[in-house]
Amino acid sequence: MTGAAPRAAAHLESARAGSGPDEKHGDRRSARLSALRSELTSAGLDALLVTHAPNVQYLTGFSGSSGLLLVAHDAAFLVTDFRYRTQAREQVSGVAEVQIGETSLWSRLWTTLPRLAAVRTVGFDSANVSHADYQRFAEAGAPWRWQSTSGLVESLRQRKDAGEVAHIRTAIAIAESALHATVPAIRAGMTEFEVAAILECALRQRGSEAHPFEAIVASGERSALPHARSSARRLRPGEFLVLDFGATSGGYCADITRTFVVGKATQSHHDTYDVVREANATACLGVVAGMRGCDADAIAREHIAGCGLGAEFGHSLGHGIGIEVHEKPLLARTADAPLPVDSVVTIEPGVYREGWGGVRIEDDVHLGLGRTEVLTVFPRELIEVG
Amino acid sequence: MTGAAPRAAAHLESARAGSGPDEKHGDRRSARLSALRSELTSAGLDALLVTHAPNVQYLTGFSGSSGLLLVAHDAAFLVTDFRYRTQAREQVSGVAEVQIGETSLWSRLWTTLPRLAAVRTVGFDSANVSHADYQRFAEAGAPWRWQSTSGLVESLRQRKDAGEVAHIRTAIAIAESALHATVPAIRAGMTEFEVAAILECALRQRGSEAHPFEAIVASGERSALPHARSSARRLRPGEFLVLDFGATSGGYCADITRTFVVGKATQSHHDTYDVVREANATACLGVVAGMRGCDADAIAREHIAGCGLGAEFGHSLGHGIGIEVHEKPLLARTADAPLPVDSVVTIEPGVYREGWGGVRIEDDVHLGLGRTEVLTVFPRELIEVG
Structure with missing residues (x-):
């Protein structure tokens, strides 16, 4: 493939490529830019340099992986390269030059930059500008002051509008349909790679525009690796099998995990599984908009700890999903911020018993005003496969 | 999925997960760390902080997406998180703590850091440390001096050993076999997404461990977008169809592009195609190790310009492939550096006629000592499909 940055925004590219911006989309982008400009005013900024591709996509509709977006109060410029000249003009028409x-x-x-006469103080996102690029700011010359900011656009992206939630619902439907098709095809003796191949084929056949991440297929003792990917390991009877995967529709992601047992489940399998299933159910019931991320995390964590397995749940409870498969807000011990109304987050408790096996059950939930809706519906009972 | 950084090193994870480091692999890693330590000595550094996941993988074998590797002259530490505790210990045993x-x-x-008593001057890779993380260096305290470096590990990664080239050959064989299986299935009326689905299924079925990037399927006027992804556009007779995709084996990438015509090719199709095919053939013959990247680029560029289409070839000729699908060295107008012996690079000239269609033909070549071998063998004649 040509040029730079192969993966960063890969799943974005398909989102709107080939279709011109419709009226409704144009309105949404204008509203988002207005909301950002209010934030700039509050922060005392004349403009913001947006360097993170998903943020550029959110604000302008541009789905390429190479772009610098400058948003001032009365103008916006998108700088991109030759490869995107046609696509960029189609996608951002009406909101940016x-x-x-x-x-x-x-x-x-x-x-x-000098064409924007009123611009002096320019914000940049500290987490999405490399040290090397930061050094370039000096090249810009004297009149500009560069001010570090943190997550201005990411904060706006937390609250999903109805169109965004609809895309996520479609992505979830694709993911769950693909999982239904995959489960009966799993056999002991297959490699994890083979299972991943079946699952990813099923996702693509059902219209997933891209894979937001490589499907995780982890069996046996590898299921106790919370961030395993697939491997050449063969499935054996009497083992846990974790499938963690996503789908993309309209540029928005789903993210779901289910854990199975290959062959016959033992009492130990059921005991471990039930702890995670109850933690998932308790959290899906208890997590609501307005709650702090750490308090949401605690719901599942306290349940697991109460079962004596607290040390085996080492990661956080969940994260936002949207244009990216990992977004704000976080549901984690260290997350003090309240969960915004209309965010869509994962709830994914897990228990990992090193050398033996692990269980994770991950659902996607919409935190409406006073109402949490669990968007994923794939059964949560322990299913024996193969 | 759990935690952070879903995509960055996604295709790495599968590489060695589940298999302990073998003796040979351990030797390779030790040799790589030794080579890096020589570079540190030359640069006056006591240690290097390695933050880019593919660099961590290259030096230690660790395939997780979350890791900070500190390489000093007499020790190396890998800091990772809970999710990788088992995997990391297995993968890096013998080379890092x-x-x-x-x-x-x-x-x-x-x-x-304070355990490394002799370490005072620590290098970091400016392109792979965010401004936000750079601010953290002040937290480390007084004794340490932080020194910006650029591409120390990337430079080592340019020269592939025989084992690395073998992995790339296998990835290419998977990619080409998948393309052979896909071409007869393409029909006018299919969407680009559907073609991508067939291709990605074929890749997975043949053992590709991951997709180094989402397959690019671009038809009609979209084939003139050098960095298009797939879309819901339907293939129509009389159009170009660009397929640009990869495969992964042993953690190493292949990257190949072929352009087809849906239905019957016209004289205009042949005329445009032949310019690119000749540019590709000329470059595959002419590019050799030791040549500067800009001189390699010029071989194809001058041919295309000589045919009056210079303005329609806006991207660079190629790039290295390996653990990442885009690595050093670059074959580009701005690339002054010589192409190292034993690098593996793409040669991918293209011509893009806005609003009508485009052609790109991409091969992978190994630049041996005095001998350039074209590793990709899929036919380069214009093939009519559908």
């Missing part, structure tokens, strides 16, 4: 960087996006940005 | 960051990798790094 496209500039093509012939040799470097940055040098083009430096020639564009 | 594993530390688990309970709340943050960085805070764990700051408690580990």
Whole structure:
């Protein structure tokens, strides 16, 4: 493939490619830019340099992986490269002017910036500018002051509108249908890679635009690795099998995990599984908008700890999903921020018994005003496969 | 899925997960660490902080997406999180000590660093440390000096050993076999998404461990977008169809592009196609190790310009492939560096006629000492499909 940044925004590219921006989409982008401009005013900024591709996509509709977006109060510029010249003009028409960087996006940005006469203080997202790129700011010259910011656009992206939730629902439907098709095909003796292949084929056949991450198929003692990927390991009877995977529709992600037993489940399988299932159910009932992320996390964590397995649940309870498969807000011990109304988050408790096996059950939930809706419906009973 | 960084190193995870490090692999890692330590000496560094996951993988074998590796002259530490505790210990045994960051990798790094008594000047890779993380260096305290570096490990990764080339050959064989299986299934009226689904299924069925990037299926006027992804557009007779995709084997990537015509090719199709095919053939013959990247790029560019289509070839000629699908060296107008012996690079000239269609033909070549071998063998004649 040509050029740079192969993966970063790979799943975004398909979202709107080939279709011009419709009226409704244009309205949404304008509303998002207005909301951002209010934030700029509050922060004392004349403009924001947006460098993270999912943020650029959210604000302008541009789905390429290479772009620098400058949002001022009365103008917006998207600097991209040759590869995206046609696509960018189609996608961002009406909300931003496209500039093509012939040799470097940055040098083009430096020639564009002086056109914004009122701009002096420019914010940048500290987490999404490399140290190397930060050094470039000095090249811009004297008049500009560069101010570090943190997550301005990410914060806006937390609250999903009805159209965004609809895309996530479609992605979930694709993911669950693919899982229903995959489960009966699983056999002891298959490799994890083979199971991943069946699952990813089923996802694509049902219209998933991309894989937001490689499907995780982890069996036996590898199911106790919370972040295992698939491997050449063969499934054996009497083992846990974790499938953690996503789907993409309209540029938005689903993220779901189910754990199975290959062959016949033992009492130990049921005992461990039930702890996680109860933690998942308790959290799905208890997590509501307005609650702090740490308090949401505690619901599941306290249940697991009460069963004597607290040390075996080492990761956080969940995270937002949307254009990215990992977004704000976080449901974690360290997350003090309240969960916004209309965020869509995962609830994914797990128990990992090193050397033996692990269980994770992950659902996607919409935190409405006073009402939490569990969007995923795939059965949560322990299913024996193979 | 749990935790952070879903995509960055997604295709790495499968590489060696579940298999302990073998003797040979251990030797390779030790040799790589030795080579890096020589670079540190030349650069006046006591240690290097390695933050980019593919670099961590190359040096230690660790395939997780979350890790900070500190390489000093007489020790190496890998700081990772709970999710990877088992995997990390298995994968890096013999070359690095594993530390688990309970709340943050960085805070764990700051408690580990003082154990390296001789370390004062620590290098970091400017392109792979965010501005936000750079601010953390101040937290480490007084004794340490932090020095910006650029691409120390990436430079080592350019020269592939025989084992690495063998993995790339296998990945190419998977990719080409999948393409042979896909071509007869393509029909006018299919969507690009449907073609991508067939291709990705075929890749997985042939053992590709992951997709190094989402398959690009671009038809009609979208084939003139050099960085299009797949879309819901339906293939129509009389159009170009670009397929640009990869495969992964042993953690190493292949990257190949072929362009077809749906239905019957016209003279215009042949005329445009032949320009690119000749540019590809000329470059595959002419590019050799030791040549500067810009001179390699010029071989294809001058051919295309000589045919009057210079303005329609806006991207660079190629890039290295390996653990990442985009690595050093670059074959580009701006690339002054010589192409190292034993690098593996793509050669992918293209011509893009806006609003009509585009052609790209991409091969993978190994630049041996005095001998360039084209590793990809899929036919380069214009094939009519559907």
